[in-house]
Amino acid sequence: MNETLKYLLIVFGVLGVMMSIAAGLIWVERRLLGLWQDRYGPNRVGPMGVLQPLADVIKILAKEDWVPPFADKPVFMLAPAIIVITVLLSFAVVPFTPGIAVANLNIGLLYFLAMSSLGVYSVALGGWSSGNKYALIGALRASAQMISYEVFMGLSIMGVVMLSGSFNLHEIVEAQKRLWFIVPQFLGFVVFFIAGVAETHRLPFDLPEAESELVAGFHSEYSGMKFGLFFVGEYLGITLISMLITTLFFGGWLGPVLPPVVWFFIKTFFFIGFFILLRAALPRPRYDQLIRTGWKLMLPLALLNIVVTGGVILAAR
Amino acid sequence: MISILKALWTVFVHLFKRKVTVLYPEEKPYIPPRWRGRIILARDPDGGERCVACHLCAIACPVDCISLQATEDEYGRRYPEFFRINFSRCIFCGYCEEACPTYAIQLTTDFEMSEYNRRNLVYEKEDLLISGTGKYPGYNFYKVAGLSIKGKDKGEAENELPPVDVKGLMP
Numbered sequence: 001m002n003e004t005l006k007y008l009l010i011v012f013g014v015l016g017v018m019m020s021i022a023a024g025l026i027w028v029e030r031r032l033l034g035l036w037q038d039r040y041g042p043n044r045v046g047p048m049g050v051l052q053p054l055a056d057v058i059k060i061l062a063k064e065d066w067v068p069p070f071a072d073k074p075v076f077m078l079a080p081a082i083i084v085i086t087v088l089l090s091f092a093v094v095p096f097t098p099g100i101a102v103a104n105l106n107i108g109l110l111y112f113l114a115m116s117s118l119g120v121y122s123v124a125l126g127g128w129s130s131g132n133k134y135a136l137i138g139a140l141r142a143s144a145q146m147i148s149y150e151v152f153m154g155l156s157i158m159g160v161v162m163l164s165g166s167f168n169l170h171e172i173v174e175a176q177k178r179l180w181f182i183v184p185q186f187l188g189f190v191v192f193f194i195a196g197v198a199e200t201h202r203l204p205f206d207l208p209e210a211e212s213e214l215v216a217g218f219h220s221e222y223s224g225m226k227f228g229l230f231f232v233g234e235y236l237g238i239t240l241i242s243m244l245i246t247t248l249f250f251g252g253w254l255g256p257v258l259p260p261v262v263w264f265f266i267k268t269f270f271f272i273g274f275f276i277l278l279r280a281a282l283p284r285p286r287y288d289q290l291i292r293t294g295w296k297l298m299l300p301l302a303l304l305n306i307v308v309t310g311g312v313i314l315a316a317r
Numbered sequence: 318m319i320s321i322l323k324a325l326w327t328v329f330v331h332l333f334k335r336k337v338t339v340l341y342p343e344e345k346p347y348i349p350p351r352w353r354g355r356i357i358l359a360r361d362p363d364g365g366e367r368c369v370a371c372h373l374c375a376i377a378c379p380v381d382c383i384s385l386q387a388t389e390d391e392y393g394r395r396y397p398e399f400f401r402i403n404f405s406r407c408i409f410c411g412y413c414e415e416a417c418p419t420y421a422i423q424l425t426t427d428f429e430m431s432e433y434n435r436r437n438l439v440y441e442k443e444d445l446l447i448s449g450t451g452k453y454p455g456y457n458f459y460k461v462a463g464l465s466i467k468g469k470d471k472g473e474a475e476n477e478l479p480p481v482d483v484k485g486l487m488p
Binding site for chain 1: 321325327335336
């Protein structure tokens with residue numbers, strides 16, 4: 001009974017914390033973007049504007065829940081939910097501290113890759129069911145981009161798996177007690193990070209929703225809370241990728257003095273901030289440049305990383 | 318690659334730069350004196366209304382937001398019976414001020430005219446009249462105009478010569 005209660009608490013705790021982080025990131029992102037553009041950003045609602053997400057949520061919930069008459073209604077309604085569900089399911093394997101993790105899965109990393117692949121369905125179906133050519137082009141771009149970056153996202157973390165000898169995220173963190181994997185796996189980190197940005201289709205890889213070309217890409221026809229769900233999914237995606245970078249390359253909860261949870265969130269928020277900095281600083285590449293970089297640069301780098309890591313491990317044995 | 322990192326650093330440094338935002342309600346921006354803002358009706362130095370209800374402002378107005386009705390007092394002075402400006406239509410072009418022969422209608426530097434109710438944007442004469450002379454102190458139309466009103470006949474205005482006898486032969 002006590003055990004069940006503990007797990008329920010963890011499950012709902014993780015859910016609650018993730019949803020509030022996703023909401024809070026709206027404010028964090030707007031504020032940071034503002035500061036980096038010599039503005040202030042939202043600073044009126046509540047102290048420093050921290051209640052801005054609340055105002056946004058009230059506004060977005062009060063909006064009309066409109067489905068365009070030319071859309072494929074059931075799929076149109078389903079699509080935004082898929083991305084939120086798949087990303088939230090991925091959080092199940094993230095180890096926050098030695099004790100706090102929803103599931104200590106022995107194939108945690110594979111599970112994460114599987115879930116992030118499923119996320120493509122949301123974008124593809126959302127764009128397809130909208131019955132709008134911009135949405136369709138956005139969805140096609142998103143599918144191509146996410147599928148091709150998925151390939152070496154998986155390959156880039158194989159070095160980590162080889163070094164720690166496990167797919168279990170908990171054991172991967174334990175294996176970094178002596179040295180964080182950022183040092184031996186720097187190449188893997190760079191490739192994983194870029195793939196992560198492309199996977200969450202954040203700027204500079206936001207071609208699926210490129211405003212200057214495609215109105216709003218795959219979510220052109222969405223409004224109200226359905227659009228809000230796509231947004232929540234995007235912010236959850238950023239959080240997830242940041243947490244995985246922390247776990248895989250920066251020693252997860254490991255760190256001196258402060259409690260493990262605090263270390264974990266400090267590292268996570270550092271990478272979330274970096275995601276936002278990327279958005280503030282970099283222009284969007286052309287679509288062919290994106291795909292060419294993926295297949296001609298990132299894939300060979302990921303493969304090279306695997307070969308070198310494997311060779312070094314064999315030689316050291 | 319190097320250029321990307323440089324761009325990231327340049328943007329990051331802006332975190333510590335001075336912000337260009339003017340935090341408006343706390344910090345008022347500089348408004349130039351010739352700003353075309355809220356319209357007012359000015360008075361003479363003596364306190365009388367300057368407006369002579371000539372309708373030129375209403376004619377000049379491109380959006381027809383001014384409406385007024387002329388009338389006369391017992392001295393023979395024209396003045397508007399009502400004077401109404403609909404500020405929800407006004408585009409603050411300033412043509413009324415240019416058209417006004419008596420410096421009565423003037424645009425000021427006030428721009429904070431927000432209302433919750435649209436009807437409150439219709440200003441009546443009481444709302445428009447101010448107690449001072451506005452931008453042109455010391456000007457009094459009836460004191461310089463060659464128009465005869467009760468108590469001031471033709472030729473009695475400032476800098477005005479007595480009327481010429483058009484039927485006389487003398488130069």
